[in-house]
Amino acid sequence: MHSTAVAAAVPLAQEATRLGVLIRAHRLRIGLTQQELADLSTISVRAIRDLEQGKARRPRPETLRLMADALRLGPRARASLEAAVQRGRATGAGWEQPPAPPTALHPMTGREAELAGLERELSSGAERLIHLVGLTGVGKTRLALAVAERLHAAGIPVLWHAFPGAAADHLGCAEGELAARVAVAVDELLAPASGVRQPGSGPGSGTAAGAAPSTPGAVDSLAELLGEQSVLLVLDGVPAGTARCDRLMGLLRACPGLRLLVTSDQPWEVPGERIFLLAPLEVPAAGVADTSAPAVRVFLDHVRRVRPEFAPTAADVERAAWVCRRLDGHPGALAAAASWLVVCDLPALCDSLGEDPLALLDHLGGRPGADGFRGVLHHRLDRLSPAVRGLLEALCDRAGEEFELAGVTALTGGGLAETGRLLRELLLSGVVRAAHEGGPSRFRVLGMVRAAATTRPRTAAAAAPATAA
Incomplete structure (x- = not known):
């Protein structure tokens, strides 16, 4: 013919x-x-x-x-x-309607600036690979949902792939053949390099239980499906490891309209990656009881879910502000602490958190068999390099909460470049928070991290951080 x-x-x-x-x-x-x-x-x-x-x-x-x-x-x-x-x-791809992200169960509070920045960068295509990193429970999934909702409302299809163990504060992920194809392609992007990808089961958990491993060409097949159209692909809760840089870059080259938003505990450090560090919510200054502070608003919202009749007095607002400072404005920790008001009152909660800020947060660990949030923090500290762990422990031993770069440089005995590298790893791990307003940059070890650091074995580098640096 x-x-x-x-x-x-x-x-x-x-x-x-x-x-x-x-x-x-x-x-x-x-x-x-x-x-x-x-x-x-x-x-x-x-x-x-x-x-x-x-x-x-x-x-x-x-x-x-x-x-x-x-x-x-x-x-x-x-x-x-x-x-x-x-x-x-x-x-386009021939979908009857553009794929949509999962539906969030609760409103998001206090992330307006972060949401606006991510939406601007992804919708314009100024950044095509954004990696959202931060501590467990800091709100990475919720922020990614809000960004995906904004882009989908603007007409951009959203493909959402959640890994086993990712936060599930939403109504399900897409299922069907398209979701399965995305899961196989993601396996091909990540599994060969990280070696940690495990098949999950159930909706939104990645590859179905017992499914065959990824086959060569799955990424190419996904690239041909997406073509040149604008699409947002969200990879939520990516396990520790590194993406296959060659396949990742090939996918982005083949699909000029593709934007990739990744959430995990640590960045990949690959070319073109825009690392977006998500810090805990802002807390009111010591002695200030401000109900407009994002952390206080989040905590009081969780309290009202537990006790709908709660009408905070001035003293209650002061206690709420203290709880937020004690828990560093960490959204997951604030929700976990508020859940205890089913069995105790706010003064008793403050007393318990004053003794040990991690004692009531065990169920924040998020994994069966995990030893609670303290164990999650210990695991995070263990992943730091010995030199950085030593510096962190030395900072935890210092009096006072905030420190400047000059003080850290003097502590390590190294130059600005060496000290800066150590501080960068601490910041990206989420255990240290930075403040850049009103003068020289200041840094603070999170109070929950200080509490966790006191209950784990010390490193030899802690005694001599200058040598470690």
């Missing part, structure tokens, strides 16, 4: 799948199976099947060239394929 006859055989009603019909007709014309075409073209069978079924409509130029060569197409037939690809790019 000549190329003109093949083109004429495509009904107008099937215009949306014209590319797939053309490929299948040319393959059958020369008597090839999908496997034989895959062998000749070096393209995966899955990619060929997806193209023929209309699931992928925007193959990359190299993919189209390899397939045309294997099908032995002339100039006119090649031009027909290219025209069909252009139609696919113009009509």
